[in-house]
Amino acid sequence: MAKQPEHLIYGVDDSPPLPVMLLLGIQHIFLMSSSIALPIVLVSEIGGNFDQVRSVVALTMISCGIGTILQSIRFGWVGSGYLCPNLCGPNFFSSSMAAAWLGGLPLMRGMTIIAGLIELVFARALHRVKFLFPPEITGLVVLMVAESLIPLAVSKSLGINYEGEPIQGACLLVALLTLLVMVGINIWGKGKLKLYSVLAGMITGYLLSLAAGLLTPAHLQSIAAAPWVALPYYEGFLDITFRWSLVPTFAIVSITGALKSFGNLIMCEKVNDDEWTAPDTRRIGNGLVADALCVVTSGLLGGVASDTSASNVAFSSASGATSRVIGYMAGGLFIMLGFFPRITGFLSVMPMPVMGAILIFVTCFMIASGIQIIAGAGMDNRRTFVIGVAIIFGLSRDLLPGLYAGIPHNISPFFESSLTLTTVLGVILNQLLRLGKRSGGEVLQ
Numbered sequence: 224m225a226k227q228p229e230h231l232i233y234g235v236d237d238s239p240p241l242p243v244m245l246l247l248g249i250q251h252i253f254l255m256s257s258s259i260a261l262p263i264v265l266v267s268e269i270g271g272n273f274d275q276v277r278s279v280v281a282l283t284m285i286s287c288g289i290g291t292i293l294q295s296i297r298f299g300w301v302g303s304g305y306l307c308p309n310l311c312g313p314n315f316f317s318s319s320m321a322a323a324w325l326g327g328l329p330l331m332r333g334m335t336i337i338a339g340l341i342e343l344v345f346a347r348a349l350h351r352v353k354f355l356f357p358p359e360i361t362g363l364v365v366l367m368v369a370e371s372l373i374p375l376a377v378s379k380s381l382g383i384n385y386e387g388e389p390i391q392g393a394c395l396l397v398a399l400l401t402l403l404v405m406v407g408i409n410i411w412g413k414g415k416l417k418l419y420s421v422l423a424g425m426i427t428g429y430l431l432s433l434a435a436g437l438l439t440p441a442h443l444q445s446i447a448a449a450p451w452v453a454l455p456y457y458e459g460f461l462d463i464t465f466r467w468s469l470v471p472t473f474a475i476v477s478i479t480g481a482l483k484s485f486g487n488l489i490m491c492e493k494v495n496d497d498e499w500t501a502p503d504t505r506r507i508g509n510g511l512v513a514d515a516l517c518v519v520t521s522g523l524l525g526g527v528a529s530d531t532s533a534s535n536v537a538f539s540s541a542s543g544a545t546s547r548v549i550g551y552m553a554g555g556l557f558i559m560l561g562f563f564p565r566i567t568g569f570l571s572v573m574p575m576p577v578m579g580a581i582l583i584f585v586t587c588f589m590i591a592s593g594i595q596i597i598a599g600a601g602m603d604n605r606r607t608f609v610i611g612v613a614i615i616f617g618l619s620r621d622l623l624p625g626l627y628a629g630i631p632h633n634i635s636p637f638f639e640s641s642l643t644l645t646t647v648l649g650v651i652l653n654q655l656l657r658l659g660k661r662s663g664g665e666v667l668q
Contacts, residue, residue, distance in 0.1 A: 248552030260578035281455035283526030288557030290517025295550030303510030305491035312530035329462035339518030346511030361486030366593030380579030398576035401428035428577035534588035617645030
């Protein structure tokens, strides 16, 4: 039986009073909202209009809310029973963008459904292949997911859409001040003020953007024209298409997304058990089923694929409240917000520097989480080479992408992103460097 850590005020099975639960649920949706920048960027990049942006944001929020609730329950083989909210999955972003460029939102939706079904199969088989994914590999995945967000976060903070464009001074200033507010409150805020760091940063960023002309009267008029309550809908809402050539890429991304959630759920176990020694793969597998169903739901509804949030898990530990009941509240509130177009419209016109600052803020949590999981595994020479070599080649994919231009087509999906390349290398190296070891860890002579 798990031993609840002393610093937790509300453990995983506790039920906080309704006002406290509401307050904590609101704090979680602030962090969940931080990745709303991703569907905004995706739909904007493919030339989507304001109604499409607003609707995709709303549908993504509804999907994330459903996923958060599914994760919090324990019903049969669905749900881990932990507070591990969902947000728009950054690891799916590149592949989703590629699908959207090729076939618009219908193709993105179809491939998202495929990714969810693949994760569902992986989740049910997790206990059979758990030897492939020790904590250092899951931590490596979390770390590289954070790395994949860095170019987007920095470019938005600098006001740059395309390579070669000049840095926009106003964007940089707004991004820095917005980030400073969030970081300052998170570090030096007293009492419950820390819980409002993301909200305070967003408000600051919007006000500064309005003063700098980055948020224009036209943006405000488009928000005012939206109804208060409405069903999310855009032209072609029911269209879903598939492309077999994209299946390998989405299969890899689906597995890496599952590994990220695997790492997050390990964190949940550690946070809630002072005597934790090894992951409960059955329970984590049930959590991955909930995550997979959330991805499928995202595709069916028309939102961008989602996965579990490392920053929310870290926040729940820091706040001392890991009660899964809070997940019901946060998920329900996120679903409800999806039906209020003026609120989602306000998020849909988020200025570039505000997007960038929030992405940097969230990425910092993810980097720390990845390092924490890797370090928690205990480093030795073998793990040093597994992690080091995988990261070196993974980063080379981003720093010098031309190096891999001649890769044979049949294995090119493994080189689509630094996240994919790093994960595949890490898993392979981890198994190769285990050869010659006994189960007890003694090297065979």
